[in-house]
Amino acid sequence: MLECGMSDRDRQALKRRSADLCKQLVVDELLVQSLQADSILTESMAESILAEQTSQKRSWRLLLLLPKRGPRAFSSFISALKETEQQHLSDLLTESPERDAENLHPEEEPEGKSGQLVMERTEKKRETSSVEESSEVSSSSAVQFQASDISSDSSERQKAAGDKQPDRVGDSSLPLPTQEEVSVKRQRTQESMEFSLDADSPINTPVLPCTPDFYLSHCQQSYRMNSSPRGFALVISNVTFDSHAASDLDPRKGGEVDDEVLRKLFTELDYRVTVHRDLTAQGMRNCIEEFCRCLGHQTVHSCVVCLLSHGVDGAVYGTDGQLLQLDWVFKSFNNAHCPLLQNKPKMFFIQACRGEEMDCGVEQMDGPVRTSSLSCEQRDAGREGQGESQQRGALGIKPRIKLPQRSDMICGFASLKGTAAMRNTKRGSWFIQELNSALRLRSRDTHLADILVQVNARIKEREGYAPGTAHHRCKEMSEFTSSLRKDVYLFPKYQPQY
Numbered sequence: 001m002l003e004c005g006m007s008d009r010d011r012q013a014l015k016r017r018s019a020d021l022c023k024q025l026v027v028d029e030l031l032v033q034s035l036q037a038d039s040i041l042t043e044s045m046a047e048s049i050l051a052e053q054t055s056q057k058r059s060w061r062l063l064l065l066l067p068k069r070g071p072r073a074f075s076s077f078i079s080a081l082k083e084t085e086q087q088h089l090s091d092l093l094t095e096s097p098e099r100d101a102e103n104l105h106p107e108e109e110p111e112g113k114s115g116q117l118v119m120e121r122t123e124k125k126r127e128t129s130s131v132e133e134s135s136e137v138s139s140s141s142a143v144q145f146q147a148s149d150i151s152s153d154s155s156e157r158q159k160a161a162g163d164k165q166p167d168r169v170g171d172s173s174l175p176l177p178t179q180e181e182v183s184v185k186r187q188r189t190q191e192s193m194e195f196s197l198d199a200d201s202p203i204n205t206p207v208l209p210c211t212p213d214f215y216l217s218h219c220q221q222s223y224r225m226n227s228s229p230r231g232f233a234l235v236i237s238n239v240t241f242d243s244h245a246a247s248d249l250d251p252r253k254g255g256e257v258d259d260e261v262l263r264k265l266f267t268e269l270d271y272r273v274t275v276h277r278d279l280t281a282q283g284m285r286n287c288i289e290e291f292c293r294c295l296g297h298q299t300v301h302s303c304v305v306c307l308l309s310h311g312v313d314g315a316v317y318g319t320d321g322q323l324l325q326l327d328w329v330f331k332s333f334n335n336a337h338c339p340l341l342q343n344k345p346k347m348f349f350i351q352a353c354r355g356e357e358m359d360c361g362v363e364q365m366d367g368p369v370r371t372s373s374l375s376c377e378q379r380d381a382g383r384e385g386q387g388e389s390q391q392r393g394a395l396g397i398k399p400r401i402k403l404p405q406r407s408d409m410i411c412g413f414a415s416l417k418g419t420a421a422m423r424n425t426k427r428g429s430w431f432i433q434e435l436n437s438a439l440r441l442r443s444r445d446t447h448l449a450d451i452l453v454q455v456n457a458r459i460k461e462r463e464g465y466a467p468g469t470a471h472h473r474c475k476e477m478s479e480f481t482s483s484l485r486k487d488v489y490l491f492p493k494y495q496p497q498y
Contacts, residue, residue, distance in 0.1 A: 010074035011067045013093050018063055025089060027058040028267050034080035040069045053206060085263075085275065205437075207268045208444040209493035219496075222447065222487040223345045223408075225301050226496050231344075233271040233304035234291045235262050238319050240278055241310070246321030249310050257428035258351060261436050262306050269443065269492050271304055272296075281318030285328075292332050297340035302488070304347045305329070308432070311352025313417055326350065334406040342403060345488045347448065348411035351429050355418035361463070361475035410482040412452050422464060422476045431478050434458040439490075447487035452480040 014021070032049055035041045041049075045065055052058040066073045074093075081090040219226070237259035241249040259275050266273045276287055288305070297303060307329070309316040315323040335342050414421035414431035423429040434455045442451050456478050464474035 006067055006069070006071050006074050010071075014063060014066060014074070017089075017092055020092060021063060021089065022056050022059045024086075025055075025059040025062075026084065026086060026264060026267075027055065027062055028084065028264075030267070031080050031084045031086075032062075034083050035076060038072065038076040038079075040073050040076045041065070205440050207265075207440045207492045210444045210489075210491040212494065214445055215491050215494050215496065218487070218489055219491070222489045223301070223484075225345075225489060225491050226494075227299065227301040228270055228495055229272045229300060230270045230490065231272075231300040231302035231304065232291070232294060232296060233262075233266040233273040233306070234287070235259050235266075235273065235275045235306040236279055236284055236287060236308065237275065237277050237306075238279065238309035238317065241317070241319045242321065246317065246319065249317060249321060252308075252310065252423065253425035254423050254428045255308055257426075258308050258423075258432040259306075261428060261432055262349075265436050265439060266304055269439065269490055278319050280320040281322035281324045282320075284316075284318055284324045288329060288332055292338045295340070297338070297344075300344075302345045302347065303333075303341055304349070305333070306349045306351070308351040308429070311350070311354060311421075313354045316350070316352045330406060330409065330411075333409065335403040336405060341408075343408060345448075345484060346409045347488070348409065349432075349435060350411065351414045351421060351423075351431055353420045354413065354415050355420065357419045358470060359416075359419050359475040359477065361473065407483050408485060410448060410452075410480060410484050410488065412455070412478065412480040414476070414478055416477050416479055419477070422462075422471070422474060430459055430462055430476055431455070434478075443490045443492050447489050449480070449482060449484065449487070452478075456480075 027049060029050065032041065032046045036043070036046050049058050049061050049065075052061055066077055078090050078093060081087065081093075215226075237255055239252045239255040241251065256277075259277065263273050263275050274291075276283075279287060284307075291305075307316050307324075307326075309318070311317060312323070314327065315325045318324060330348070331337060333341060333346050412431070412435065414429060421429065421431065424433075427433060435452075438451045438455050438458070442454060446454075459476055459478045462476065464471045466472045466474075
């Protein structure tokens with residue numbers, strides 16, 4: 001039996017920050033399980049929270065329950081926030097009211113304070129022209145809260161987003177994106193907040209569940225995929241680069257949106273997600289090697305690796321300007337170096353340029369008239385044994401089944417070899433946007449290779465809109481490579497009963 005409710009101070013802290021929490025809080029199974037383990041939530045409470053259809057509703061239900069769950073509820077909630085990489089919300093709740101009173105108005109406060117919806121309205125000289133273009137296009141709230149903002153049918157989507165946009169307090173005129181000054185710790189900037197605030201964008205569209213009938217009719221012909229979690233997911237996102245060691249690598253504005261999108265997506269697909277931000281090339285190697293050695297791979301049925309950075313053909317940059325070769329990454333997960341993942345699907349998604357060539361596109365014969373889409377475009381380019389088997393058979397030794405060095409892998413690339421990958425500074429990269437949307441809507445009944453074909457089709461239709469810049473009417477084409485032996489169905493939200 002819990003003691004009476006939490007203290008007045010803690011209750012007031014929750015009340016004072018309730019609006020921010022409803023907008024920013026990610027209430028997933030990991031956070032709820034942490035509160036259950038501390039006996040703050042009962043099983044029925046946890047089920048009722050997770051049954052809510054939207055992130056905002058789950059947050060609101062949790063915030064209604066917490067003040068009634070005893071004096072330990074607040075401290076347990078703070079611990080759960082830290083465990084789920086939401087330190088910025090923990091800091092927000094533990095700030096004193098006196099400090100809040102001294103702060104500037106949120107829309108006027110400089111960036112760099114965790115959890116604040118603030119951005120400086122200054123810009124680096126080399127980014128001035130693109131930001132001015134962004135400012136013109138982003139003036140209306142319907143555009144600010146539109147999710148797929150660079151596609152050819154953007155005008156219809158803007159209208160739909162404007163019709164559905166819920167009422168919000170204090171965010172009808174959000175600051176424009178400007179110069180980034182993010183630290184190594186994961187912080188949510190204005191760009192990522194626009195995603196989490198937009199109730200109508202794909203980021204908040206729940207992953208559609210697989211039906212029992214579909215699972216039963218497809219599970220025998222596809223890779224086994226019923227462990228819980230389905231596997232482990234590693235996301236490495238380099239956004240800010242060392243100004244001395246990599247002075248020619250600009251900050252990847254919008255990159256922080258991508259890693260948050262991927263974290264939410266794969267968490268909902270029942271993966272145990274780990275996100276690392278801003279690593280050197282050696283730091284990425286260490287992180288990948290540790291991930292490969294994880295003993296947990298033995299009991300799960302797949303793994304996911306996402307690398308987001310500047311890049312060249314065959315490699316991605318660390319924050320120190322050094323290159324990490326993708327061939328080394330794939331080799332780390334091959335059947336020799338990662339035996340715990342033998343015969344299991346290994347999924348890779350690379351958001352980085354594979355060259356510096358800008359795809360300017362060609363005019364389609366008798367093609368449709370193009371439609372405008374939002375600007376803020378950037379690109380993610382940086383700078384330039386048979387004898388042995390016979391002997392074993394002669395000795396009467398039954399040989400083991402041999403595997404090829406590398407198999408059961410599929411890798412989605414944001415761009416073709418030699419070309420640049422496009423990224424919107426407010427909404428994130430084109431490839432991650434489309435991958436997120438396709439997996440949420442299609443993974444219930446479509447295998448991964450077909451989903452990536454659909455992503456290719458969506459990317460093909462996109463066109464940049466940034467008049468006066470090299471990115472105006474730019475194009476991109478994604479692709480994937482595969483050594484899979486079967487179809488990969490993720491069977492989202494389905495757990496067979498034995």
